[in-house]
Amino acid sequence: MNKKLIFMGTGPFALTALQGLWEHLEEGDTLAVYTKEAKKAGRGMKEKDGCVALFAKEKELPLYQPHSLKEEEAKAQFLALDADLVVVASYGLILPPYVIHGPRFGCVNIHASLLPRHRGAAPINRAILEGDAVTGVTIMQMDEGLDTGDMLKTCSTPIGEDECVGELFERLAEMGRDLLLSLLPDIWAKRLQPIPQDDSLSTYAGKITREDQELSFYKNTKQVLATIRGLSPIPCALCHTADGQLLKIFSATAAETELEGVPGQILAVKPQVLVKTVDGAVALGLIQPEGKGRMNALDAVNGRKLNLGDILQ
RNA sequence: CGCGGGGUAGAGCAGUUGGUAGCUCGUCGGGCUCAUAACCCGGAGGUCGUGUGGUUCAAGUCCCACCCCCGCAA
Numbered sequence: 001m002n003k004k005l006i007f008m009g010t011g012p013f014a015l016t017a018l019q020g021l022w023e024h025l026e027e028g029d030t031l032a033v034y035t036k037e038a039k040k041a042g043r044g045m046k047e048k049d050g051c052v053a054l055f056a057k058e059k060e061l062p063l064y065q066p067h068s069l070k071e072e073e074a075k076a077q078f079l080a081l082d083a084d085l086v087v088v089a090s091y092g093l094i095l096p097p098y099v100i101h102g103p104r105f106g107c108v109n110i111h112a113s114l115l116p117r118h119r120g121a122a123p124i125n126r127a128i129l130e131g132d133a134v135t136g137v138t139i140m141q142m143d144e145g146l147d148t149g150d151m152l153k154t155c156s157t158p159i160g161e162d163e164c165v166g167e168l169f170e171r172l173a174e175m176g177r178d179l180l181l182s183l184l185p186d187i188w189a190k191r192l193q194p195i196p197q198d199d200s201l202s203t204y205a206g207k208i209t210r211e212d213q214e215l216s217f218y219k220n221t222k223q224v225l226a227t228i229r230g231l232s233p234i235p236c237a238l239c240h241t242a243d244g245q246l247l248k249i250f251s252a253t254a255a256e257t258e259l260e261g262v263p264g265q266i267l268a269v270k271p272q273v274l275v276k277t278v279d280g281a282v283a284l285g286l287i288q289p290e291g292k293g294r295m296n297a298l299d300a301v302n303g304r305k306l307n308l309g310d311i312l313q
Numbered sequence: 314c315g316c317g318g319g320g321u322a323g324a325g326c327a328g329u330u331g332g333u334a335g336c337u338c339g340u341c342g343g344g345c346u347c348a349u350a351a352c353c354c355g356g357a358g359g360u361c362g363u364g365u366g367g368u369u370c371a372a373g374u375c376c377c378a379c380c381c382c383c384g385c386a387a
Contacts, residue, residue, distance in 0.1 A: 293319095299325040302326070
């Protein structure tokens with residue numbers, strides 16, 4: 001039986017899954033791709049294709065980028081594809097009922113958390129930000145709610161002590177891809193036992209806001225480090241130097257010190273740049289002053305971007 | 314034509330009203346020290362993003378064009 005697949009996704013997490021799907025496409029199967037429309041972005045505000053769109057174009061897959069799936073035109077287009085299964089991975093658009101219930105095998109979603117924990121847009125960041133020891137990916141049969149569908153299978157992984165979201169993101173993307181591919185035969189055979197989510201245990205992992213990015217040193221070392229790791233390298237933790245310049249912080253480690261100061265104060269610059277927290281200090285690793293490239297904290301000191309005694313906030 | 318910062322020794326920066334380049338760190342050599350990531354002395358290392366461009370007696374420093382990097386905002 002030839003199958004008609006549709007993939008819906010946007011961004012690197014989705015791309016990993018799409019690549020896997022494409023590579024394992026069986027003879028005769030078709031694969032169409034939906035991704036968010038190219039939007040004006042970046043310096044100069046030029047329209048730029050996302051990585052999923054680029055991949056689809058490169059492989060000459062049918063590509064659809066509706067502004068919204070709720071429009072009649074998008075609906076007609078979708079129905080005309082007569083899909084057997086829709087695979088969704090961080091698409092970014094709400095799926096109307098006709099999409100969810102239209103395909104013969106419905107829509108399955110790859111979600112980067114162990115549902116029902118961290119439903120929503122930023123599950124990977126939130127898992128680290130909240131100090132979770134374990135996270136994972138879930139393949140679920142979508143329903144009309146936000147990440148509330150029945151789970152088909154999960155796969156978990158421990159979060160490393162020093163792991164930042166960049167590393168975890170990549171790992172989960174691969175796990176999600178592999179889990180989906182391994183499940184595909186069972187999905188076609190309808191052999192899977194859907195497991196309802198326990199709504200009472202659900203948490204919501206909302207999109208990372210600017211406020212989430214603001215780093216406060218009026219927290220303990222563990223929380224400060226979790227914030228930095230949970231946001232690095234994208235979108236990254238932010239604070240401000242003594243002269244009000246934006247300072248991005250990509251990495252830091254816990255440090256022991258006897259020096260005293262107010263939270264955020266630079267206690268030492270040699271051999272490490274130590275910043276006071278509520279219960280200790282952190283040694284800054286890779287940072288980036290406004291308008292500059294990424295550099296080691298010590299380089300920033302040499303270039304006088306940071307000075308002993310300055311207070312970061 | 315969204316707003317803005319920047320491209321100067323291996324790294325991070327300074328260079329005022331134009332007169333062929335300095336600082337911190339690193340690096341190499343030497344010294345001090347029980348010792349050192351500390352201190353002292355000395356050295357190497359730069360066609361100042363590109364244009365065999367313009368202005369000038371003279372440009373890193375002014376003008377023009379182009380390339381590249383980055384912050385904001387979306």
